[in-house]
Amino acid sequence: MLTFDKDSFARLIRVLKQLSPTMRRGMLRKALRAGARLVQRTASTPGVVPILKKPVYKHGKLVRRPGTLQRNILIRRSKDAEREGDVGVFVNVKPARGALRGADSPDDPFYWRFVHFGTKKMAARPFLTIGARELQGPALRAIEASLKPDLQQLDLPGVNR
Numbered sequence: 273m274l275t276f277d278k279d280s281f282a283r284l285i286r287v288l289k290q291l292s293p294t295m296r297r298g299m300l301r302k303a304l305r306a307g308a309r310l311v312q313r314t315a316s317t318p319g320v321v322p323i324l325k326k327p328v329y330k331h332g333k334l335v336r337r338p339g340t341l342q343r344n345i346l347i348r349r350s351k352d353a354e355r356e357g358d359v360g361v362f363v364n365v366k367p368a369r370g371a372l373r374g375a376d377s378p379d380d381p382f383y384w385r386f387v388h389f390g391t392k393k394m395a396a397r398p399f400l401t402i403g404a405r406e407l408q409g410p411a412l413r414a415i416e417a418s419l420k421p422d423l424q425q426l427d428l429p430g431v432n433r
Contacts (some may be wrong), residue, residue: 287426299422300359301349306418307411308347311363315403316345322387322397330376337378341365344381345400363400 288296315321320348321342326335346366353360367373368380390396402413 297359301361301417303415303418303422304346304359304361307415308361308363310407310411310414311403312347313403314407315363315399316342318342320402321345321399324383327378333376334378335376340379341381341384341387344384350390363403365400 280373288300291299323342324336324338324340327334327338341368344366345363347361347363350358350360350362350367365381365384367382368377372379374380386394388400389398
């Protein structure tokens, strides 16, 4: 495992800022995705994310397919972080696109907010929060493990291996 003292961490930040933006973004995004992958897997585990037991039909037309919510829990890059010159990823439910959107589309997980946060008639089932909260330590270790080979290639002084 990588360990940093206060001075070597400051040096690491300075060295990363000196790298080309493309190289820095690539290294950091890869490492962040490694940590986010653990959160994604936990959040999409049956029992954590609610899954319909059978399809839902409305007037003879399929409107909810079992597993739609589970299949759409994805890791996405943060455009907000990139606008500020940073790197970020997040685990979220990806909405359907274009013509596949809408309450009557079996492939649109628009209802994830109702499930996650609850409504006045339905209790919250915070599947994304559970995935993130339970894996803070393991996700951080996955980020460190992903960064280690890249940092070793840079041969940074003051970084303990």
